[in-house]
Amino acid sequence: MSRALRSADFALLLVSASCLVIALSFAALGRSAVANAIWVAGTLPVLGMLAISVIDALRRHQAGVDVLALVASGCALALGEYLTAAVIALMLASGRALENYAQQRARRELTALLKHAPRYANRFEANEWRRVALDAVAAGDRLLVRGGEFVPVDGTLAGYAQLDESSLTGEAAAQLRSPGEAVRSGAVSLGAAFEMVAAASAGDSTFAGIVRMVRTAQQERSPAARLADRYALLFVPAALLLAGASWLIAGDVTRALAVLVVATPCPLILAVPVAIAAGMSRCAKRGVLIKGGGALERLAQATVLFFDKTGTLTGGNARLVSVESGPGIEPDTVLRFAASIAQASAHVISEAVIAAARERGVTLSMPAQVAEQPGAGVSGKVDGRDVAIGSFAYVSSVATPAPWSTAFLQRVAYEGASAVFVAIDGSMAGALLMADQIRLETPRALRLLRHEGIRRLVMLTGDRRDVAQTVGSMLGVTEVRAEQTPSDKLAAIQAARGEGGTVIMVGDGVNDAPALAAADVGVAMGARGAAASSEAADVVLLVDRLDRLVEALRVARQTRRIALQSVIAGMAMSFAAMAVAAAGYLPPLPGALLQELIDVAVIANALRALRIRSRAHGGGLARGDADTLKAGHTELGPLMERIRRLADELPRMPGASVANALASVNASLAKQLVPHEQHDDMDVYPGLARLVGGEDPMGALSGTHREIFRMVRLLGQMTASVPPEGPDPDSLREFQRLLYGLDAIVRLHCAQEEELYHALREDA
8 A cells, every 4th residue: 555655656746747847848839728738737636636635634533734735726726827736736746755755764674674574484394394384383393494594483592593683683793692592583594504493483473573563663653743733723724814814905816825835735744754753763773663653752751760670670680699618619619510510400590500600611511310309409410429509498408508508698688689509519518699680781771861851760679678779779760669569560650640741661571561551651671571561562672771762762852852843943934935925025936936945844854863873972892892801800700709708718717827818819819800900901991982982081990990909009018018927806807808898899890891891882
């Protein structure tokens, strides 16, 4: 249907332009009668199309400025102003064609998604690969994806795969995925063929949901465009009144015709939908799918923001925070045995333990004689030694509880985290502190949201109050509401809407769906969120990054500003031209040409929304460079744990052992920490400064390096002064203070750097 309309608009433009040019040739030859006939012939098809459009609008109880165009064209023909009528027809046909082109250009990124929809799958049947219809694929099917083909459904990889996921995430870089990783439909295979196991049918897969949302987004008309029609209800009577007054005062109907000509067509119905569609296109290009112009306009007016915590402010997955180990046991030893036995378990915590070991470069061994008690733990043999991991109760049943375990359990409770205890040969060797950590981009995203005018930031979570308050204080949110059920979240949203202001709700789970649907703008973390939340939301973040919401908000506000500028400028120019025409200084024919220029100007201004910059900086770190910088911090992890452990153990250590322990730590600091920070300061920071911009953007972080160097040097000087029998109690406390301080400042510094690396990644 849309293609037919585009063809009709193009045909009308071709006919009206051809008739105008041919008739001008006959007029130049003195054949006025023939010229007039041709002008009428070129005008009537456009007039007919316009009449159909007006009747259809009136049937839907909508009145727009097309009425003026119809009246002006009819009056021009009735008064014998055939050339003016032909120019008006050309103006209308070109306006419709230009608007159609602008909207299609603005929707290009949205429409491109539909082209990536998979149409078939290669399924293993009867010992061979067979091409089957996509609808025939079911969960559990074994599928083959060849190079250049689309991943047909969501599933799990059986081998390595190199994928282009740009249609899903907006990230242009090729992604290398490993066996066991989840893969989503719509990604394109860039390498060799690979096998996968389907996890969902085609209709329930990621890309099918995205396609449904895209089609909905393309079909919905923006409330801003309806607002433009409401402006038209004021503009049309004003134009008719001015035209009638000029006719009555001057007694010249030509003046009335000139007024109607310059009021036709009004830029209102052209500029607003073009700007809105352009803004939606910009958001789609950055991995933010907005389901309609109405959602974009409401997003631009938002002042209150509600967040779910888990999976939104945090990553939604448990990650290793620290390793607790018993006397004489290295943390990496505890992690190695834990991760080795975890390879035999499919539990999500086991997967997190394995991932942490791989990040630290720990070499794992194959487990044997494995026995798993669901929900409790796993036991077996690793390198000939008996190993058990799991809950405290499970590990305590096979090993004697360690003296440090009580304090560790209390710490776990305070932090709202989880613990994996590790027993080796019947002895509790250590424990892993696992927690759902705050997303790297979250603090920066919240700061930018405040900068964009969000006055209230409210965190909604089902977690305990003490845990929620801790996270809220770290992020600086306005309010924290803990122990919330889905009905509580819904009530909070409804209450906020009742207080005034436009409310946004951001969530990712099924329990967030009611609140997302109730908010003025529901935003779903769609990259990993539940299908229910994505369906209920108005905006879906296809990339699993919270700072994309900041970009969407920025684009929405600039788009609305551009749309209003176009409306105001277009109306002002039209009223000025109408006044000049009413005074008799602008005849109908020049007026028609002037109005064409006004229409082109406002549409061109509306298309500025396609060039909105959603990010403050213009360049970024390559993903590989950002990962390399972060890997350097991972390598420092064992050293930081060693510093903390030494600070804890100093009061219990024999005096003669203190000097050796401090000297060993000093040597490690000089070998690892100091060179790392020196490299960052001299080699990394200059490049980052160019990306961030400003005179000295890295000054604060560089100053932290100076403090780290000072503390390391002070620790070395104090260690050199320790007598053979060990330090006195006052010196011991000073060592503890210095070690704890060094641990804290380095951890904070690394967190700040990682946040910066994450923000500057070119695929962010």
